[in-house]
Amino acid sequence: MRVIEVTQYGGPEVLRLTERPEPEAVAGRVRVRMHAGTVNPTDLDLRQGVLAALTPDLLIPFTVGWEIAGTVLDDAEGFTAGQRVIGLYPWLAEGTGEGTNAEVVLAAPGWLTPLPDGIDWATAATIPMNSLTARQGLDLLTAQPGGTVLITGASGGVGGFAVQIAARDGLNVIAVASAGDEDYVAGLGAKQVITRGEPLPTDVxxxxxxxxxxDLSPIRTGGRYVGVRAPALTSERDIDTTVVFSAPDSAQLAELTSLRTRVADVLPIERVAEAHTRTAAGGLRGKIVLAF
Ligand SMILES: NC(=O)c1ccc[n+]([C@@H]2O[C@H](COP(=O)([O-])OP(=O)(O)OC[C@H]3O[C@@H](n4cnc5c(N)ncnc54)[C@H](OP(=O)(O)O)[C@@H]3O)[C@@H](O)[C@H]2O)c1
Structure with a gap:
């Protein structure tokens, strides 16, 4: 099978498309033939070695990729051959360096959820990690319906899902959108959209x-902040801060498949270095998807 390897820590030039034997079926795992994979900021971090301290036993070369979108290969663990699934591969927790930028992946059944009909592969691939991060991050906020939540990066993957989920939860969402993207973000359910760079409220x-x-300044004293990257912030005011670390949850993911998401481009896996370069440059409207 074809697989994308990170051959050493570095820039996009360290990515190599190569061949490896397909994994054999093993008890407790479901083999999935990937149809689409994504490039996320975390993949860039892993490639650059930014998270190397968290993976001291990682062998190089390794494969990045957190999102699964493909077809089940065998009847196994409650899944049937040919079934369409998506899922989150917990790359750091697994620690094997065998990510989902590969044509066949071995998934634990608890990582997977059936993919409803009518969702194309590219769209499907953009759902698992960022929707679960949004759901689990908002859960950590413990905001009550009617409360006001400020969501930054609403033009991005995690932020776009978070706006929709928070609105569905009955929160008053104030979202920070990239310039030119305000209408899209309003359509996700934000009550108020602030263009990036404009002043933020001070009492959410x-x-x-x-x-x-x-930046904790928008939060009222006694409020709560959830970030997406360690370390957690400390506050001199009485603001509770924490960081979300997304984890697979098939039941939760099943509730998130109908949310809106965007695909910026679909590239063949041969163009993975370009996908990393464009993701690093920012300004995308949606994820770059790798077609297998
Ligand atoms: N902890 C976890 O479990 C977990 C899981 C998934 C992702 N993450 C992290 O979550 C972050 C977001 O991921 P993502 O996939 O959503 O990335 P993304 O799709 O690139 O979205 C980030 C968005 O934020 C915008 N942005 C950047 N700086 C901003 C600012 N100062 N104010 C307002 N908007 C700003 C970006 O705009 P431009 O592109 O125009 O700059 C982009 O639209 C990344 O750091 C990622 O590593 C964490």
Missing amino acids: DAMFDPAVTR
């Missing part, structure tokens, strides 16, 4: 920060 109950602004 809670803030979810996929843009990694690490």
Whole structure:
């Protein structure tokens, strides 16, 4: 099978498309033939070695990729051959360096959820990690319906899902959108959209920060902040801060498949270095998807 390897820590030039034997079926795992994979900021971090301290036993070369979108290969663990599934591969927790930028992946059944008909592969691939991060991050906010939550990076993957989920939860969402993207973000359910760079409010109950602004000033004293990157912030005011680390949850994921998401481009896996370069440059409207 074809697989994308990170051959050493570095820039996009360290990515190599190569061949490896397909994994054999093993008890407790479901083999999935991937149809589409994504490039996320975390993949860039892993490639560059930013998270190397968290993976001291990682062998190089390794494969990145957190999102699964494909067809089950065998009847196994409650799944049937040919079934369409998506899922989140917990790359750091697994620690094997065998990510989902590969044609066949071995998934634990608890990582997977059936993919409803009518969702194309590219769209499907953009759902698992960022929707689960949004759901689990908002859960950590423990905001009550009617409360006001500020969501940064609402034009991005995690932020776009967070706006929709928070609105569905009955929160008053104030979202920070990239310039030119305000109408899209309003359509996700934000009550108020602020263009990035414009002044933020100063009295929100809670803030979810996929843009990694690490700015607590919009939050009222006694409020709550959830970030997406360690370390957690400390506050001189009485603001509770924590960081979400997304984890697979098939039941939760099943509730998130109908949310809106965007595909910026679909590239063949041969063009993975270009996908990383464009993701690093920012300004995308949606994820770059790799077609297998
Ligand atoms: N902890 C976890 O479990 C977990 C899981 C998934 C992702 N993450 C992290 O979450 C973050 C977001 O991921 P993502 O996939 O949503 O990335 P993304 O799709 O690139 O979205 C980030 C968005 O934030 C915007 N942005 C950047 N700086 C901003 C600022 N100062 N104010 C407002 N908007 C700003 C970006 O705009 P431009 O592109 O125009 O700059 C982009 O639209 C990344 O750091 C990622 O590593 C964490």
